Amino acid sequence: MDKPLVSIVVAIYKSERFLDKLITSIIRQTYPNLDVILVDDGSPDESGAVCDRYAAEDRRIRVIHKPNGGTCDARNKGIELARGEYLVIIDGDDWLAPDYIEYLLRLIQRPGVNMSMTDSVFTTRDLKQNEEDKVVDLTSEEAIAEIIYPWIPIGPWNKMYSMKSLKDAGITFSTKWSGEGLYYSTMAAQAAGKVAMGHRRIYYYRLDNENSGLTHYNVEMGTNALENIKFIKDSLTIRTPKTINACDWHIWKNYGYTLFLIIATGRQNELADLYSDCIRNMRKRLPGVLLKSEMRPKSKAKMLMKGLFPVCWAKRDLRRETEARKRDQAAKNGGN
Template identity: 35%
Template sequence: MTPVISVIIPVYNVEKFLAKCIDSLLYQTFPDFEIILVNDGSADSSGKICDEYAKKDERIIVIHKENAGVVAARNDGIKASAGRYITFIDSDDYATEDYLQTLLDGIKKHNADISTCNQFLEFQDGSHEELFKNKKKDYIVLSGMKSLSELLYGRICSGFCGCKLYKRELVEDIKVPHFVMGEDSAFVYEAFVKADKIAHAQKCCYYYVQHPASATHTTDYIKFYDYIKKSEYYYNFAKEKHPELVGGMSIKLIENCFYVYMKLRKSDQNYPEEMKHIEKLIHRHKLLSLFNLKAKFRTRAACGLSLGGLKLLCFIYDKFGNFEVFL
């Protein structure tokens, strides 16, 4: 029988985390699903772990391939899947037992194209923090464009592929520009633009695990420059096709500029051209962002400080903390 949901998990060098991820899915309260494990050329024992689980549970399908990156792995997973709905989970994260049921209820009850859920950030000491603390309703139902706008302002859901359930036909043909970093949010942007209605569950059903080996904790800081490329691409996309998103895209662009600028300052190598380009973008967008009342206070504060020059902003950053945002 065709499964209702396909769970696609790109796998790459996660032998320490993979079993916990898979185990969290095998005991879901909603049973009608398949798991597609796409081993993207792992150099550790991740591929072997995938095969061992496939022997134990017929719902698990394993694909072994040469390393080509998470986007290619995700696309291969979609092609191999059969479910009417598709969700993605990072192989170092894990889900609550009602993850699939909560997401499916959002689509079914509200006739939505996509459903999302809230999530916990899990830190190295084992502590957890809810990403969004809006508890007014079980589900917040918005149009796709309104959902994307709220996402850009950091109000409704995160910009990565996990903790979301998509109608299959919505994501089968999505093609995103190649970025080393930030490809997840590019995929989400494209999906949200295509969706008529999205249901956002306020319940936390996903654990986003923070650890030094994850991509967002790399010390190869120049990789973060792709966040700038992605943000510029979608800012221009909004200007051309969706002017109602320009304000939000401008905010996301300048947030990423602050984030990446501080990252590149830590690097042992010099990146004068990239730093100069970021400085120009900050200069271009800081006034618009400063007076955008929808933006986070810390973003507007950073814009205000940057009026006195980036040296002042860097001094405040070094002395009191940082302006890092959840990307």
């Protein structure tokens, strides 16, 4: 079998202390034919200098320095310059298992497949490998549902894409909303025709980066996520009960997420209208998502409680997340 060129695009901003681990994990991949594009998105720290140092040592690496324009803009710039037949997109604070490229490439080279993905990743809270791997081929409709519910991690980083499929469909990262990975992955799955999904963990997702948007409570992340999933629903060309019901479930979920963020930031009075709107939609949309979504019975039981008592459930989630972050910090301090 030939060894096609695989492009790796990394958008980098305030990632200086994570880059050695990330870039080392890239250059030590078991699959060597790589086109590595590191996009320094106007980072104010020494991230750009770190990238330049590695580029001087490995001719597979190119560095792009640009004014800060956000993650989506940086990724789009990197993808524009990609030379590979296939593409992967990585966050600047994470790192890769040695067989990350080799595994996803093996999946995407199955007959008729234009996108591959794994349904599970390592996190800094869970470093155990899945005992068994299981690979299935999905239709675009099935893959869209997998991504939107989501039954798999929704970011772009646990996936490999055919560059031809992306270019033919004109797919780029939307700069309108947060949650950009969900839009990109959904549109790519829609264009792919067939998607191969495996179960092996090959990506390490960091939960302890204080500069990450996911470690800070921001109500605008919730409202943007709501607009994003509504935009995705309107953008679908594969409009079947399966895909539309998945979108409706995700819209309901994001009302709960926005409510959680309002409570976490203590802005119930300041954002009283939005606060009430989230509660109202959690209850109003509950019968539809319980009836039509493909969530498992155990999950639907939790959905029922969440929809009936949205504020209590959000406060419960906040307590659990606070405890988890304390454990993360204790483990981090213990490792220093």
